[in-house]
Each structure stands twice: as structure tokens, then as C-alpha cells.
Amino acid sequence: MTSFTQHSQRSAQHSSIAIIGSGFSGTMVAVHLLRQASFPLTIYLIEANPAQFARGVAYSTDSACHLLNVPAANMSAFPKDPVHFLRWAKKKEAKGELNVPWQTESNTVTATSFLPRGAYGDYLVELLDNAEHNAVANGVYLERKIDKAVALRIEPKSVMIGLLNGEHLRVQKVVLALGNFPPGDPVIENPVFYQSPRYFSNPWQRGVLQALLKTTSCVLIGSGLTMVDWAITLSNAGYQGVIHTVSRRGVWPQEHKPHKPLAFSLDVHAKSPSVRAWLHEIRRYIRESDCDWRSVIDALRPSIGILWTSLSLVERRRFLRHVRVYWDNHRHRLPPVVAERLNELVRSGQLQKHTGRIFSYQETEQGVEVLIKQRGLATATTLSVSAVVNCSGAESNYRKLNNLFVTCLLSQQSIEPDPLALGLNVGSDGALIYSDGTHSECLYTLGPPQKGMLWETIAVPEIRVQAEQLANTLLTHLPNLTSTVEPLSQLETV
Ligand SMILES: Cc1cc2nc3c(=O)[nH]c(=O)nc-3n(C[C@H](O)[C@H](O)[C@H](O)COP(=O)(O)OP(=O)(O)OC[C@H]3O[C@@H](n4cnc5c(N)ncnc54)[C@H](O)[C@@H]3O)c2cc1C
CATH class of the missing domain: 3.50.50.60 (FAD/NAD(P)-binding domain)
Incomplete structure (x- = not known):
């Protein structure tokens, strides 16, 4: 436990970053910052739900029947070490610390095993603990805050964050890792x-x-x-x-079924790319090559971001209206x-x-x-x-959310929903884009809020890349100012 004196001394000398939300996205940004920062830095990791600290919504379940829907070999938290999670799981299994009640094909963990989501949460907790422990020697500290961010104000050289308990933090950079929101209520008569x-x-x-x-x-x-x-x-x-x-x-x-990887792509440079033409091409390829459709979906996945951005807004809307439900049920x-x-x-x-x-x-x-x-x-x-x-799925339209913090961000125009209301307007470096088109120099995001920009951005294989890149960006742009913790009274609340 950090003493108040230590904390105050550090606050006066350190650069600081606040990460709001400690699901996979926020936790992995923190892990990379802890591993890479080579100058005094305080990282505030703020999570409203104690059970979800370093786990988020997906990996805080303690039900062993809630399995990952991605095989163990594709769930590493580190893009440059693709079997990191698999190695961890095998080590845990060898020590008798991994409970896999539903393992059917064999009793040992393999690359194709679908492990419990709760075990993945344990993996993330361990990653964060280790990164925190090793970073202290470099003067890099993690401050875990179990609290809800309810207000935020951008100032000339810093950002003030108001927490529900009355405390407020002044930091230089903020990562909004708010993740998936609860589903919206379907429109009905009564x-x-x-x-x-x-x-x-x-x-x-x-x-x-x-x-x-x-x-x-x-x-x-x-x-x-x-x-x-x-x-x-x-x-x-x-x-x-x-x-x-x-x-x-x-x-x-x-259902997942074994299938062979193959090289398949769509023409991202087509003159006027259309969803209809792409669907036609995908169907023709599957028919003529007689391959499993899963191989085609998986082959497309790394280029989905480029394909999505090459589509006009009209074509993206067409996709959402006619194809989305079928894409989702083949992809997830x-x-x-x-x-x-x-x-x-x-x-x-x-x-x-x-x-x-x-x-x-x-x-x-x-x-x-x-x-x-x-x-x-x-x-x-x-x-x-x-x-x-x-069970209708996460609400992505920020304007429909009943969420105090989001309301505050919207009212100050600190965030701007994307035109398809799938998330937020975000630049390629993760910086939020304001309504006047300027890129924020202090607010960043990753993961689910980028859905309107990238479409494929809600699962571990994509978010792990974004987390590493965002940590690099933050460390490159971090000015060496001070950070302080003060009472909430100085911050206007909404
Ligand atoms: C049930 C489920 C199962 C999934 N299974 C898989 C899988 O097997 N493989 C895969 O690759 N992907 C899976 N996913 C996709 C998943 O979305 C991502 O893998 C990833 O977990 C998203 O993480 P996140 O941190 O962006 O969001 P979240 O996990 O939603 O975390 C956001 C966190 O922010 C906190 N928060 C929000 N607002 C505030 C605030 N104002 N103040 C403080 N804290 C706040 C929330 O309490 C939450 O803990 C699954 C998703 C779900 C929902």
C-alpha cells in the first residue's frame, strides 16, 4: 500500500496518465505503459466495478461454463508473442491451477482449446501485477482507483477528472477505455x-x-x-x-470447426467498392474453391479495417442494414x-x-x-x-446512453459520436476527434468505441495491437508536468 506522503511526493514530480476503465483495453494500455516508460510516471487506472478490475465485463465471470469464443492460441495479450496466453495456460494446468470442466477433445490445454473466460481474467490480473511490480525500479507507479469517473474538464495543459467519491485528479493524458455499455431497450409500444x-x-x-x-x-x-x-x-x-x-x-x-488457413482478399482499391460486389465475390470464391467459409472470414479479418474505411457512408449503412446480422453470426x-x-x-x-x-x-x-x-x-x-x-447486445449510440460521465463528455463536446452511431470519431493514433475536426492532444481511446471507424475492433486480436500502439503514442507525447490530487469542489460537476 502506498503511503499518502509517498503519493504526494510522487505527484509533485511525475508525469501522469489516467486510464478510465479497466477491462482488457484499459488494463493492456496500463501494462504497456508500465513496461515501457523509462521516466517517472504515475498511471491512474480507474474502474467503477471492483469485480471487473483488470478483467472488464467479458472476463470477470466466475462461471466455468462461460468460455472464450476464440481458441487459446489466438488470445495472447501481446501481438509480438502470439502464444503467450497458451504458455501461461499450460503452466497453470501443470500446477493444477486451471479448471477446464468442458474440455472434451483431450484433457490437456492445446492451441485449439476454448478456455474459461474467468481464467483469461486471471491471466490479465497477473500481467498487470507483474508489470506493476517490475516498473517501480524505473519510477513508474500504478495507482488503482476503484471509483467511477463522473466528470472531466480539459484545461490548457492538463485534464481534470472528477470521481464519484469527491476526489479529482489532474493528469496530462486520459485514455477513455469505457468498453461495452449495457444493451439499450428495444423500441416498443408500451x-x-x-x-x-x-x-x-x-x-x-x-x-x-x-x-x-x-x-x-x-x-x-x-x-x-x-x-x-x-x-x-x-x-x-x-x-x-x-x-x-x-x-x-x-x-x-x-460453430467453430477446424479449417485450413488460406490467402483470400478483396480488392480494397476498387473504384467504387460496394458491399454487394464483395458479397458476390466471397460467395463465388467459396463455391469455386470448395473451401470452408470459415477460412474466408478468417482470411479477411486482418484487412477489415482497410475494407471498411474504403466504403462510402452509404455503403457502410447498407452493410449494417442488410449484412451485419449475417456477418456477426459467421464471424463471432x-x-x-x-x-x-x-x-x-x-x-x-x-x-x-x-x-x-x-x-x-x-x-x-x-x-x-x-x-x-x-x-x-x-x-x-x-x-x-x-x-x-x-440480451440484444451492447448499446453503441453514445447519445442514447443513460450514463453520467458520457453525458458530461458529450455536453462539453469532448467526444463526438461517429456518423453511424457505432462509437466515437477517433484518429488513427487513437486520439479523439472533436466536432470541429481537430484531433485531441489529451484524450484517447481504443477498442469498442472505434467500431464506426474500423468495424473490427472489439476483440482481443485487434485491441492488443491498439493497446501497444497507444501506449507508445502516449509516452512519445507526454510532457513532463506535475500531477495533483485535490478535492472535487474545484471541479464543476454536471
Ligand atoms: C461476454 C463477452 C465475451 C467476450 N468474449 C470474447 C472472447 O472470447 N474473445 C475475444 O477476443 N473477445 C471477446 N469479447 C470481446 C471483448 O469486448 C473484448 O475482448 C474486450 O474485453 C473489451 O474490453 P474493454 O476494456 O474495451 O471493455 P470492457 O470489458 O467493457 O471494460 C470497460 C470497463 O470500463 C469500466 N467503466 C466504464 N465507465 C466507467 C467510468 N465512468 N468510470 C470507471 N470505470 C468505468 C467498466 O466498469 C468496465 O469494467 C467478449 C465480450 C463480451 C461482452
């Missing part, structure tokens, strides 16, 4: 239902499982990986009721063991799939009637259940 205790708007909130286990049937809105997580979590916890899933197109994630795949469990649940009748749009909820004494309209049909289907869980 949104008053969203106030009901039968409705769970955020599936990741603590206590949802315990509450659901007291119900006799439920609806999961959505058909992506969150829906899959919940169907399996409920069944593993002994849930006896029927689990209904409702989504507009009824498209569920595909299920580990085979998870796909098998899901199929079992469907075969047993416990998991029931409904295709259509929920347009209304009617609460009754017994529960809630969920009214669903199928495409092209005039009549509605009614499901009578005890609870509804929103």
Missing part, C-alpha cells in the same frame, strides 16, 4: 414495462441469475453470444422452465462444446426459438405476455412468461 421487476435490462448486472432462478419461464431478447451465455448459464444452474429466445431474423451464431462463432450444449437444449424443448419483433408487453398477475409479430404475418404470437432479459 415502454412502461421496462420499469417492471420482471424486466432485466442489463444481463451483466449482479443478481440477475439469482432472480431468474426464481422464475418459471423467461424470454431472452436477442440471438447472439449473450443469449447463448444465458441459455447455458440457466440450464447449468438447474433452471427447469422454458427459455424462449426472440430475435428479428432468428439467426444464431455459427461458438466453441463446439457450447454449440453442442445449445443443440441439446433445443432438442430437449427447453430452449425455444422465435423469429419476429416484440412489439408489446402486457403484465398480468401471473407474469407477462410478450407479443411478437413475425415478418410478413398479420397475426401476433403471444408468449406467457415470468421474466424478460435483454
Whole structure:
């Protein structure tokens, strides 16, 4: 534990960076800063949710049935050491410290194993601890702050951050690593239902499982990986009721299967690139080369950013409207063991799939009637259940978020949503772009907020590269000023 005197002395002499959010993105920026900084530096790593420190939303689960959806060989936190995580997992397994209850193909960890997400969280915690320990010799310190950032003000040579506990920090650079937000409530006729205790708007909130286990049937809105997580979590916890899933197109994630890597690319320099032409080309290639479609999707992944930026805004919108759901279900795949469990649940009748749009909820004494309209049909289907869980995926439209800190950033025009409302306007070095087009010299981001800019930016293989690059950028541009901790009274709150 750092003493107050030590802390104050350091604050007076050190450069400082605040990282807000300690999921994979924020934690890995901190790890790289701790490893690379060669001058006195204080890094504040601020996380609102103590259970998510160095883990974020994805890797804070303690359920062993929540598996990574990427094989161990592709989950290294370091782009230059691709098997770092695999080595770590093998070491842990050898010491009997890795619990992999769902390992089916063999009892040992291999490159193709899908390991528990909680184990990945342990890996990140260890990386941060080690980097912190080794950095002290260089005068580089990590200050862990369990608190919520609620306000931010840009000053001529520094940035002030207000924390919920009343403290505020003055630093030179800030990384907004806010990650994935809870899902937004789907538009319906009578949104008053969203106030009901039968409705769970955020599936990741603590206590949802315990509450659901007291119900006799439920609806999961959505058909992506969150829906899959919940169907399996409920069944593993002994849930006896029927689990209904409702989504507009009824498209569920595909399954991972072994496939050969291949060299396939699309013409990024085409005169007027179009989504339709690319789809045509992909389909033709798969048909004629008789390859597994997974090989094509994986081959495209490194060039997705370039492809995306070469599309006009109209074409990107076209992609979102017509192709997104199919891209997502081919790109974000299920580990085979998870796909098998899901199929079992469907075969047993416990998991029931409904295709259509929920347009209304009617609460009754017994529960809630969920009214669903199928495409092209005039009549509605009614499901009578005890609870509804929103598994429709992270809300990306910053203007729709009910979040004090985001409201503050928007009101001061410190952040500017991108034109597709998928995230924020961000430069190639991670600097936020203000509404007048200038690049920030003090605010940066990485990961999910860059979705509008890059499309493929929400998973470890992309974020690990961004984290290393951003740490380099920050260290290059960091002026040697002082940092201080003062009471909140000096900062206007929103
Ligand atoms: C359930 C799930 C499973 C996934 N599985 C995989 C996988 O297997 N492989 C893969 O490659 N990718 C996976 N992903 C993708 C995942 O998004 C990324 O890998 C990565 O974890 C994103 O990290 P992040 O730090 O940007 O965001 P997050 O993990 O969302 O972390 C952001 C953090 O910021 C904190 N925060 C937000 N606002 C504030 C504030 N005002 N003050 C303080 N703290 C704040 C939040 O509490 C949170 O802990 C998964 C995602 C989810 C949601």
C-alpha cells in the first residue's frame, strides 16, 4: 500500500496518465505503459466495478461454463508473442491451477482449446501485477482507483477528472477505455414495462441469475453470444422452465470447426467498392474453391479495417442494414462444446426459438405476455412468461446512453459520436476527434468505441495491437508536468 506522503511526493514530480476503465483495453494500455516508460510516471487506472478490475465485463465471470469464443492460441495479450496466453495456460494446468470442466477433445490445454473466460481474467490480473511490480525500479507507479469517473474538464495543459467519491485528479493524458455499455431497450409500444421487476435490462448486472432462478419461464431478447451465455448459464444452474429466445431474423451464431488457413482478399482499391460486389465475390470464391467459409472470414479479418474505411457512408449503412446480422453470426462463432450444449437444449424443448419483433408487453398477475409479430404475418404470437432479459447486445449510440460521465463528455463536446452511431470519431493514433475536426492532444481511446471507424475492433486480436500502439503514442507525447490530487469542489460537476 502506498503511503499518502509517498503519493504526494510522487505527484509533485511525475508525469501522469489516467486510464478510465479497466477491462482488457484499459488494463493492456496500463501494462504497456508500465513496461515501457523509462521516466517517472504515475498511471491512474480507474474502474467503477471492483469485480471487473483488470478483467472488464467479458472476463470477470466466475462461471466455468462461460468460455472464450476464440481458441487459446489466438488470445495472447501481446501481438509480438502470439502464444503467450497458451504458455501461461499450460503452466497453470501443470500446477493444477486451471479448471477446464468442458474440455472434451483431450484433457490437456492445446492451441485449439476454448478456455474459461474467468481464467483469461486471471491471466490479465497477473500481467498487470507483474508489470506493476517490475516498473517501480524505473519510477513508474500504478495507482488503482476503484471509483467511477463522473466528470472531466480539459484545461490548457492538463485534464481534470472528477470521481464519484469527491476526489479529482489532474493528469496530462486520459485514455477513455469505457468498453461495452449495457444493451439499450428495444423500441416498443408500451415502454412502461421496462420499469417492471420482471424486466432485466442489463444481463451483466449482479443478481440477475439469482432472480431468474426464481422464475418459471423467461424470454431472452436477442440471438447472439449473450443469449447463448444465458441459455447455458440457466440450464447449468438447474433452471427447469422454458427459455424462449426472440430475435428479428432468428439467426444464431455459427460453430467453430477446424479449417485450413488460406490467402483470400478483396480488392480494397476498387473504384467504387460496394458491399454487394464483395458479397458476390466471397460467395463465388467459396463455391469455386470448395473451401470452408470459415477460412474466408478468417482470411479477411486482418484487412477489415482497410475494407471498411474504403466504403462510402452509404455503403457502410447498407452493410449494417442488410449484412451485419449475417456477418456477426459467421464471424463471432461458438466453441463446439457450447454449440453442442445449445443443440441439446433445443432438442430437449427447453430452449425455444422465435423469429419476429416484440412489439408489446402486457403484465398480468401471473407474469407477462410478450407479443411478437413475425415478418410478413398479420397475426401476433403471444408468449406467457415470468421474466424478460435483454440480451440484444451492447448499446453503441453514445447519445442514447443513460450514463453520467458520457453525458458530461458529450455536453462539453469532448467526444463526438461517429456518423453511424457505432462509437466515437477517433484518429488513427487513437486520439479523439472533436466536432470541429481537430484531433485531441489529451484524450484517447481504443477498442469498442472505434467500431464506426474500423468495424473490427472489439476483440482481443485487434485491441492488443491498439493497446501497444497507444501506449507508445502516449509516452512519445507526454510532457513532463506535475500531477495533483485535490478535492472535487474545484471541479464543476454536471
Ligand atoms: C461476454 C463477452 C465475451 C467476450 N468474449 C470474447 C472472447 O472470447 N474473445 C475475444 O477476443 N473477445 C471477446 N469479447 C470481446 C471483448 O469486448 C473484448 O475482448 C474486450 O474485453 C473489451 O474490453 P474493454 O476494456 O474495451 O471493455 P470492457 O470489458 O467493457 O471494460 C470497460 C470497463 O470500463 C469500466 N467503466 C466504464 N465507465 C466507467 C467510468 N465512468 N468510470 C470507471 N470505470 C468505468 C467498466 O466498469 C468496465 O469494467 C467478449 C465480450 C463480451 C461482452
